[in-house]
Amino acid sequence: MTITVSIALYHNDPLEVQEAVCSCLSSSLVKRIYLIDNSANNNFRSFAEDERIEYHHYPENIGFGAAHNQAIQLCENSDYHVIVNPDIAFCGDVVEQLTSFMDQHPDVGLAMPKVLYKDRRLQRLCKLLPTPFNLFGRRFASTSRWAARLNEQYELAFFDYDQLADIPCLSGCFMFVRNTVLQELGGFDPRFFLYLEDVDLVRRIGQVSRTVFYPFASITHGYQKESYHNRKVLRLHMKSAIQYFNKWGWFFDRERKRINKDTLKKLMRKM
Template identity: 30%
Template sequence: MEHNVSLSFTIVTYNNQDKIKNTILSIITAVDDVFPYKIYIVDNESTDKTLEIVKCIKHKSIEIVASENRGFGFGHNVVLNRLQSTYHFIVNPDIQIKNSQSLQIMINYMNENPNVGLLSPLILNEDGSIQYLFRNQPTVLDAAIRFAGKKILRKRQEKFINLESGYNHILPIENASGSFMLVRTDIFKAVGGFDERYFMYYEDTDLTRKINEISSAMFVPTASVIHSWERANGRDIRYIWIMLQSLYKYMHKWGWTLW
């Protein structure tokens, strides 16, 4: 076990009975006997068997926290004052850490780069293909063409996701994905965690920007995780409306950038 480094993980759940067990077990497999750690499962009023499944995973490092469903960022902030770790992981309930080697790469990078406050790894689909989440700060135009299809203003869309980078270089990141983030716990606390005004969407963009103001955020593709991505906003008008509200809040807070 490595000394002087401890880890914490927060998974905010809402009706994730099909995926939550694999996510938790992947963390335990990657971390056990390597680092001291704590896994917080913050449940946002699930109505399926999510909590029942979590309770069946009897492990001393798991703590279940009940929360009212006030959004993704609020859920992660519920445990903010409890965190005593060196590094904190923000994890979606549909993520799997590939192995202990990937985790060790992330920890080593943070240990060797004390100026870095946030690390975003390479995020892969279950078939091993890349999810293009190495993104720039959004503009209204970028948000609009997101719904227009991949063929509309294709070069602009490729620029937004930094496709020319090849996704094989360590580079600064402006807009990390909240599906999986590694943050220094003291930096996460210093910026006040997530802005709870966002119910869903853009809270990860906002957090990246806040962290970049006092340290730096980096895309580190030498480490990777697997994400069973479901684009809820593409299927349901309710999620589109939530996204538009969050975009407004983000632009109102940071300044309107049209293109």
């Protein structure tokens, strides 16, 4: 069994990066960790002291998805590849549990564990496929009743995070992916520089296999909504949203409608 990991870096908190790297190294199943650094300097090179870590520096900042693609191209022979944010931490046998689950369910292409804030509060990262109303309404009209109602459904407000479930939109902060599927799809769409690249990839994985929320293992995630505080990042977020809907469809997306309807029906049935 060969498991590889990629972590894309861009002037991150060194302590958080160290914790993420150590978390991944704690599993003997992880054979290689690729640190793909988009920072202007190469200060994170010092993190590659362990023989299982490989460091690559791209100071021109090629983007989040493109950075991970550099690693994905290098690990075509691994069984599973884990896409990890630099503000992730975990202990115990998270990798082992997810490996065992994926081994037993060959129809699953992607699994995401339960994600918690550092104070152990739950992060509700299981969602439906987004509509333009979801993404733009929750950002610019979050206080309106119609946006709130749409957001409740989009974020699956009723969902019990203690049950295993097929979810069409999972967070990219920790993606445990069957590598044959990842290689078949070619990794991330590099047109998305930052934001929505994970939504796009999970949707493409969902076209060829199951995408599953796995509640029996948990990780912690810093999770800062930077686009709510930084105008430059907000513009990147908006650009990615436009690219996403240009690709998949704005208001007439039959596949999205079918997937969301089927997801709601299955989740309601479990309640």
